[in-house]
Amino acid sequence: MATAKSARKLPRGVSIRSLKSIERLQIAFSYRGKQCRELLPEKKITQAYIDYAAGLRNEIRRKIADDVFNYAAYFPESPSADAFKPERKWVTIGDLLLAQLSMYGQQVTNGSMSPSTLLGYTKIIKGKLLPKWGELAVTDISPSMLREWIGQMGVTAKTARNVLSPLRSVLDDAMNDDLIEFNPLDRVALSKLIRQTSKKSEYDVDPFDADETAELLKHARPDERSLIQFWLQTGLRPGEIIALPWSNIDWVHSKVRIDTNIVTGIVDGKQTQIEKPPKTEAGIRDVELSSLALAALREQKSVSFISSIRVWINPRNGEPWSMDSQIRKTLWEPLCKRSGVRYRNPYQLRHTYASTLLTSGCNPFWLANQMGHEDVEMVFKIYGKWIPANYQKGQRFTQESHAPDSDRKAKSLTG
Structure with a gap:
């Protein structure tokens, strides 16, 4: 048994x-x-x-x-x-950061991280963390050292958190691998420290007024004007403007489908431009086109409809724009000088679109959808001072009533 x-x-x-x-x-x-x-x-x-x-x-x-x-x-x-006491290993923070960067690269290969996110982490690790901490043994980093460094960063709160993200990750791994007894960042009152020492973002929502947009359109060259007018009428992000294909224009219903964006990222170790979907589901949307936006598209048809799958091309070489810095340097900066308009970056065209519509009584909830925000909170946060106190909640955008004043004053494109 x-x-x-x-x-x-x-x-x-x-x-x-x-x-x-x-x-x-x-x-x-x-x-x-x-x-x-x-x-x-x-x-x-x-x-x-x-x-x-x-x-x-x-x-x-x-x-x-x-x-x-x-x-x-x-x-x-x-x-x-x-x-069998563990032998204390001489491992530098640089060793851990480079291993983390390699892991990020593998995540891009696996499709769990975007190349643009990898580019951001690469800049942080190589530009910020390795120069400061790379040679230091992971056992030697202390909360007081981190506290002093964070307090002297002199960056915005968002930038500080972005910089600390990969550092926290490698210190967590070091603790889990028994290289250190605790993560020193856990002994820093980060929220309070960042709030007290970070600087306010220098970026400001500074839209163009009606006179300025009229001057920009007036001084734009014929091969530039349609792009500026379309941008003012749709408020697209720069990467969305660059990526826009002709096939996404709905001429029948006067709409444009936004489902792609062009960003800078790292592929196979090289920095390049990548076409990808928007970050959120809300970013994929149908933007209604005013008559002025449609007129700009009709004008552009004679330029790029046959020769390019993309709507907007660089007039200098006839090729699609590859990055927003090209537009800024070769078109936007010279245009601001010619027109005498105080320089702001071209992203302010998006802000101009939003602030102009809100001032004229546009429904913020509708506008949030048009701009690709997940909810109306961002509209109230960024553009709250342009929202009339008694806006009509049922009011919607119409093609002419909410067109920017400058475009009503300027001669419309025809085609």
Whole structure:
């Protein structure tokens, strides 16, 4: 007859030790060339407990294989714990940051991170973190060192958090791998420190008024004017303007489908321009076109409809724009000088679209949808001072009544 012990299913490396009047589970594994056997806590031996022991043994073997096993953390009362004290490794923060950057690259390959996000992390790690912390041993970084550095960053709160994100990640991993006992960032009152020491964003919503937009349109060259007028009438993001294909124009319903964006990112280790969907579902949208926006498109048809899949092309070479900096340097900056309009970056055309419509009584909820915001909160936060106190909630955009004043004053494009 089979004994109770032999009837139990014991996986490899798991055994039952009989000690006086009790039985204990024991697991066996090899560590640093030695065979180790450790008793598990006294507990009724059931199949579930046996399965747990097998799982624990597998976990230990994985950590041994990854060279991150800490004997004392698993068996603090074992005589072997002292004999197998973890050796303090000389690992620099730079080593960890470069490994993290490599992991980010793998995430891009796997499709779980965008190339543009990788570019942002690469700039932070190589431009901010490695110069400051790269040569320092991870065991030597302290909360006071971090506190002083963060306090002297002199950047906006958003930038500070972006910089700290990959650093926190590598310090968390270092703690989990027993390289450090705690993450020093956890002992810094970050929210309070960033709030007290970060600087206010220098970027300001500074839209063009009616006279300025009239001057911009007046001084734009014929091969520039249609783009400026369309931009003022749709408020698209620069990457959305650049990526816009002719196939997304709905001439019948006077709408344009926005479903692509062009951003800068890293692919195969090289910085390049990438066409990708908007970040959020709300970014994929149908933007209603005013008669002035349609007129701008009709004018542009004679320029690029046959020669390019993209609507807007660089008049200097006849090729589609590849990045917003091209528009800024070769078209926008010269236009501002010719027109005598105080320079602001071309993103302010998007702000001009929003502020002009809101001032004329446009429904903020409708506008949030047109601009690709997930909800109306961003509209109130960014453009609140342009929203009339008694706006009509049912009011919608119409092609002419809410067109920017400058475009009503300027001669419309025809085609």
